[in-house]
Amino acid sequence: NAGVMQNPRHLVRRRGQEARLRCSPMKGHSHVYWYRQLPEEGLKFMVYLQKENIIDESGMPKERFSAEFPKEGPSILRIQQVVRGDSAAYFCASSPPGEGNTEAFFGQGTRLTVV
Amino acid sequence: QKEVEQNSGPLSVPEGAIASLNCTYSDRGSQSFFWYRQYSGKSPELIMFIYSNGDKEDGRFTAQLNKASQYVSLLIRDSQPSDSATYLCAVRIGGSYIPTFGRGTSLIVHP
Numbered sequence: 053n054a055g056v057m058q059n060p061r062h063l064v065r066r067r068g069q070e071a072r073l074r075c076s077p078m079k080g081h082s083h084v085y086w087y088r089q090l091p092e093e094g095l096k097f098m099v100y101l102q103k104e105n106i107i108d109e110s111g112m113p114k115e116r117f118s119a120e121f122p123k124e125g126p127s128i129l130r131i132q133q134v135v136r137g138d139s140a141a142y143f144c145a146s147s148p149p150g151e152g153n154t155e156a157f158f159g160q161g162t163r164l165t166v167v
Numbered sequence: 168q169k170e171v172e173q174n175s176g177p178l179s180v181p182e183g184a185i186a187s188l189n190c191t192y193s194d195r196g197s198q199s200f201f202w203y204r205q206y207s208g209k210s211p212e213l214i215m216f217i218y219s220n221g222d223k224e225d226g227r228f229t230a231q232l233n234k235a236s237q238y239v240s241l242l243i244r245d246s247q248p249s250d251s252a253t254y255l256c257a258v259r260i261g262g263s264y265i266p267t268f269g270r271g272t273s274l275i276v277h278p
Binding site: 087093143145160161 | 203213216
């Protein structure tokens with residue numbers, strides 16, 4: 053049973069380019085969460101998605117950032133016109149559906165470097 | 168007041184000792200509590216979760232939850248140098264599905 057898969061593991065982009073980060077949740081999981089982590093800092097929530105729906109994007113910058121979780125395929129976090137300040141580790145987590153208590157598991161992360 | 172608070176540390180303990188990590192949260196209606204371990208440069212790894220008041224034990228780890236006082240703690244018995252990492256407390260605040268994280272406590276276990 054594969055875990056949460058993120059790719060690429062490392063991504064280098066020049067200022068002004070677009071970055072696309074992919075996340076495939078664990079089998080049977082339909083909830084996806086994206087977090088950003090700067091060096092020596094905690095995990096900052098960005099966006100929470102279910103299949104074909106953005107449930108909560110309160111942590112995502114209003115400009116340049118977008119996320120989707122289509123019916124088929126992985127969840128995508130897209131950053132347009134990247135700037136140096138976007139350099140960080142981006143983690144995706146997934147959890148199973150249901151109203152009760154469920155645990156979230158993380159992927160290996162994508163480390164974005166903007167040069 | 169931050170939603171989930173942890174002492175950033177570092178907490179330094181000798182090998183074989185008990186390490187005690189604490190976390191407080193702001194919303195009394197929170198129901199789900201998690202501890203993750205994160206090694207430097209790696210992703211967070213879920214090590215414990217607790218949903219009911221009291222203690223929950225798993226091997227050398229014990230999670231303790233006190234909803235009345237709004238704190239959750241993690242005890243690590245017989246600490247090993249390999250336990251040296253940052254420990255992240257996460258809480259589903261109120262009725263939210265979203266795990267909200269504290270900044271983490273750095274633990275150093277010295278031989």
